[in-house]
Amino acid sequence: MDTLPPKAPDLRRLLGPLVSHGVDFVLIGGMAGIARGSNYPSYDLDIAYARDAANVKRLVAALEEIEVRLRGAPPDLPFQLDERTIENGANFTFVTPFGDLDVLADVAGIRSYEELTSAAEERDVFGYSVHIASLSHLIAMKRAANRPKDRNMLEEYLVLADRLRRVQEKSDRS
């Protein structure tokens, strides 16, 4: 990471429009890891989204409300936020007034969105019902990304998974 954003994302402001527009998405990345119990900091919000036309339409509406702009793109590069743009691309990294937002259709380490969402768990996050990727899928993503920071996080996720399993076993016994 060469630069840091000026502040961490405001998840309430980013998740709100996504949920209110009914976007079919799964929380992934570092924030999903934190939601699962990780201690590694994360400086953006990553989501994976369903690629069907109806969902892309809802996603565009949510992104308009969030006022996204392309991150790292030259200021004079035109960017038309509409369904065609989303359908012609797959993964987008945005800057928003509420922090950095990455919107991904192709996620390294994940075989399909359907597989990702079927294993995700629905949780209450700041009053919103949000699907959070399974720890196993987060592990698969970190394994695929394989940068030094990903390998460190992978190790923590493995320990976390063990811990959660023991907690579950203890709960099952009592």
Next chain:
Amino acid sequence: MTPGQLLREARHRHGVSQQDLAIRAGTTQSAISRIESDRLSPTFQTLQELLYLLGEDLRLVAEKRDAGIDQTLIDERLQMNESERLDYGMAFANQVIEMSPLPKREGWEA
């Protein structure tokens, strides 16, 4: 330890030359040499057979790895619900950003 190092040390413990081990295994000295110098990665079965021919058993052991992760921190997070963890994560990220010597982008501009 690499498979090559494992084999070389076992062979030395038993005072067997590469040539003698090759003969026992029906292979060539150069194949043994390539394994011991890690130029050739043997299968588990090959390494097992070579060690057997030295009078040793190769066992696969899966052990818990000490990755240096502080489990007390994990336990602290697990006491929280998802929203509390994410609030903690945002606050922590902001602390890191504030303290980091890395340059920060201005505002929310791209």
